[in-house]
Amino acid sequence: MIEKNCKVVEVNEIQTGIFILKVKSSQIAADVKPGQFCNIKVNDSLTPFLRRPFSVCDVDEDIISFQFNLVGEGTRLLSQKKKGDLLNIIGPLGVGFNYSGNFENAIIVAGGIGAAPFPLLIKNLSKDINVISFIGGRSKKDLIKYKLKNVIVSTDDGSEGFNGNVIQLLESEIHKYDKLNIKIFACGPNAMLRALSKFTIENKFDCEISTESVMACGFGICQGCNIEGINSERFLLVCKDGPVFKAEDVKL
Numbered sequence: 422m423i424e425k426n427c428k429v430v431e432v433n434e435i436q437t438g439i440f441i442l443k444v445k446s447s448q449i450a451a452d453v454k455p456g457q458f459c460n461i462k463v464n465d466s467l468t469p470f471l472r473r474p475f476s477v478c479d480v481d482e483d484i485i486s487f488q489f490n491l492v493g494e495g496t497r498l499l500s501q502k503k504k505g506d507l508l509n510i511i512g513p514l515g516v517g518f519n520y521s522g523n524f525e526n527a528i529i530v531a532g533g534i535g536a537a538p539f540p541l542l543i544k545n546l547s548k549d550i551n552v553i554s555f556i557g558g559r560s561k562k563d564l565i566k567y568k569l570k571n572v573i574v575s576t577d578d579g580s581e582g583f584n585g586n587v588i589q590l591l592e593s594e595i596h597k598y599d600k601l602n603i604k605i606f607a608c609g610p611n612a613m614l615r616a617l618s619k620f621t622i623e624n625k626f627d628c629e630i631s632t633e634s635v636m637a638c639g640f641g642i643c644q645g646c647n648i649e650g651i652n653s654e655r656f657l658l659v660c661k662d663g664p665v666f667k668a669e670d671v672k673l
């Protein structure tokens with residue numbers, strides 16, 4: 422983990438309200454693993470006071486990208502950064518996805534901006550692994566397909582793809598793949614992760630989920646980001662023990 426002022430390379434709005442921020446950092450680029458995140462100081466002043474955490478979306482040589490949606494003041498400030506601006510970044514942080522196991526189908530499940538960590542995961546998977554990306558959104562304008570592979574979509578309002586949520590879509594499609602050769606990687610809103618965990622635990626699928634919490638320090642000092650573990654003797658920290666956990670290990 423390092424703290425560094427990194428030069429902004431570009432900020433690009435790829436679809437309404439969804440931005441790709443690219444910054445230069447050879448050290449973070451060399452060390453980061455898929456599913457890890459960085460804690461970004463979005464302004465030189467004291468407001469907003471807390472850094473904002475973002476998953477690393479992709480790495481290209483010494484350039485790291487983040488994908489974010491416009492939520493409030495912090496992301497508004499980030500969206501206005503210009504080439505050459507400096508951003509103070511701490512990273513890479515947390516525990517990312519474990520993609521070293523014995524599986525042939527990597528099934529990605531993402532809701533909205535939950536698609537952010539997957540370009541880097543896909544890039545790091547062995548070339549003979551078949552990737553299928555199930556992505557969901559309220560409407561077709563909320564679907565984020567940036568650098569994903571073999572995308573199958575669902576929308577709550579039926580404006581594109583399967584009419585329903587992404588877990589219902591997954592449940593209707595997953596029988597097409599050999600259960601023993603599947604690993605599921607997911608990120609998205611808590612309600613989606615809760616429904617997915619219930620499904621994968623009941624049906625004994627190997628599944629990892631990337632969770633979120635409001636964070637301050639981002640590396641295990643403030644204890645502000647705790648999450649209840651299952652069969653764990655203590656509360657777990659999203660920033661240090663996660664953000665990626667096995668679905669059966671945390672209570673959402």
Ligand SMILES: Cc1cc2nc3c(=O)[nH]c(=O)nc-3n(C[C@H](O)[C@H](O)[C@H](O)COP(=O)(O)OP(=O)(O)OC[C@H]3O[C@@H](n4cnc5c(N)ncnc54)[C@H](O)[C@@H]3O)c2cc1C
Nearest residue numbers: 473474475476489490492493494495496537633634635636
């Ligand atoms: C590990 C992790 C990875 C994330 N990766 C991404 C990503 O790749 N792309 C993306 O768009 N978003 C990501 N988020 C969420 C992102 O951090 C929040 O959307 C962002 O902080 C909102 O800031 P804001 O000032 O624009 O909004 P605000 O108006 O300040 O806050 C809106 C909401 O954002 C969340 N939030 C605010 N401050 C924090 C904070 N310090 N830590 C965590 N959540 C906060 C809260 O739920 C809050 O209600 C991630 C969060 C975590 C914990």
Ligand code: FES
Nearest residue numbers: 639641643644660
């Ligand atoms: S954010 Fe401080 S301990 Fe997790």
